[in-house]
Amino acid sequence: MTTAIAVNGAAGRMGRTVIETAAERDGVEVVVGFHATDAGEIGGVPVVGSGEAADALAEYEVDAVVDFSVPEAALSVADACVEAEVPLVVGTTGFDGDSFDALEAASDEIPLLKATNFSRGIQVLLRTVREAVGALDGYDLELMETHHNEKVDAPSGTANTILETIQEERDVEPVYGREGHAPRDDDEIGVFARRAGDVRGEHELVLAGNDEVLNLSHRAEDRGVFAAGALDAAVWLADRGDGWHEFDEVIDAE
Numbered sequence: 081m082t083t084a085i086a087v088n089g090a091a092g093r094m095g096r097t098v099i100e101t102a103a104e105r106d107g108v109e110v111v112v113g114f115h116a117t118d119a120g121e122i123g124g125v126p127v128v129g130s131g132e133a134a135d136a137l138a139e140y141e142v143d144a145v146v147d148f149s150v151p152e153a154a155l156s157v158a159d160a161c162v163e164a165e166v167p168l169v170v171g172t173t174g175f176d177g178d179s180f181d182a183l184e185a186a187s188d189e190i191p192l193l194k195a196t197n198f199s200r201g202i203q204v205l206l207r208t209v210r211e212a213v214g215a216l217d218g219y220d221l222e223l224m225e226t227h228h229n230e231k232v233d234a235p236s237g238t239a240n241t242i243l244e245t246i247q248e249e250r251d252v253e254p255v256y257g258r259e260g261h262a263p264r265d266d267d268e269i270g271v272f273a274r275r276a277g278d279v280r281g282e283h284e285l286v287l288a289g290n291d292e293v294l295n296l297s298h299r300a301e302d303r304g305v306f307a308a309g310a311l312d313a314a315v316w317l318a319d320r321g322d323g324w325h326e327f328d329e330v331i332d333a334e
């Protein structure tokens with residue numbers, strides 16, 4: 081059986097990568113893309129304006145939407161998915177509290193899966209972070225991420241997810257881009273975002289005691305790794321019930 085996919089943000093870096101990745105694998109077909117304006121065709125896929133999304137979801141008999149865009153556009157396609165009753169996979173990062181709440185509300189009416197990082201390595205990293213922070217009580221924690229020079233949100237969504245994972249284990253206060261003249265507090269975690277070149281995505285957590293240092297790091301080398309994970313999530317989500325889902329569930333189901 082083939083899962084029919086629509087891509088929101090089709091003309092972007094990730095949107096194009098999803099279209100390329102899907103074309104190379106069995107079981108999925110990108111049947112339509114959405115962009116802020118009508119973008120003609122990308123990789124043989126028709127790309128229509130996002131205002132036409134709800135109609136296009138019905139016309140192309142879409143089984144699931146994959147979104148890599150901007151928060152405003154993700155919310156707009158979520159409305160279209162609710163209208164057309166189509167599951168939605170969200171990879172977009174940079175949501176503020178209100179826009180996140182609006183996205184969460186959509187999951188009352190459709191199956192919705194959101195992940196700040198669709199690489200499998202990062203999912204393992206998150207589990208390892210939880211274990212390491214729990215085991216190394218009192219170690220200083222510092223979090224770094226590096227991304228390409230076009231990225232607009234900082235810190236990255238993944239860095240925020242790592243931070244939230246740490247905060248479930250320990251009461252730490254983030255200090256973003258530390259500066260000034262004072263030693264660090266025991267309960268602070270430095271968080272640093274670097275933007276340079278076309279770095280696909282690097283994340284590192286340092287856990288330092290006085291006599292040892294543990295570095296937990298991950299580097300994505302190709303955007304295809306995110307696209308593959310998002311497509312796996314879309315295939316899985318197409319058969320799920322309404323509600324909020326996590327990428328972990330997709331991996332655990334394998």
Ligand SMILES: NC(=O)C1=CN([C@@H]2O[C@H](COP(=O)(O)OP(=O)(O)OC[C@H]3O[C@@H](n4cnc5c(N)ncnc54)[C@H](OP(=O)(O)O)[C@@H]3O)[C@@H](O)[C@H]2O)C=CC1
Pocket residue numbers: 088089090091092093094095114115116130148149150152153156170171172173174195196197198199233237306
């Ligand atoms: N979860 C994960 O694994 C990953 C998440 N991401 C996240 O995905 C998002 C996109 O990243 P990336 O592809 O690099 O960014 P890009 O800027 O390359 O792509 C975003 C695209 O969305 C388009 N867009 C803007 N408004 C709309 C709209 N109303 N409807 C449809 N499309 C619209 C933009 O168009 P225009 O340029 O014309 O404004 C652009 O083409 C970011 O939030 C990023 O952090 C990225 C990689 C992995």
Ligand SMILES: O=C(O)C1=N[C@H](C(=O)O)C[C@H](O)C1
Pocket residue numbers: 173196197227228231235236237238239280281282
């Ligand atoms: O914008 C990107 O490129 C990426 N964004 C995601 C994030 O903000 O964490 C995931 C990945 O690191 C690439």
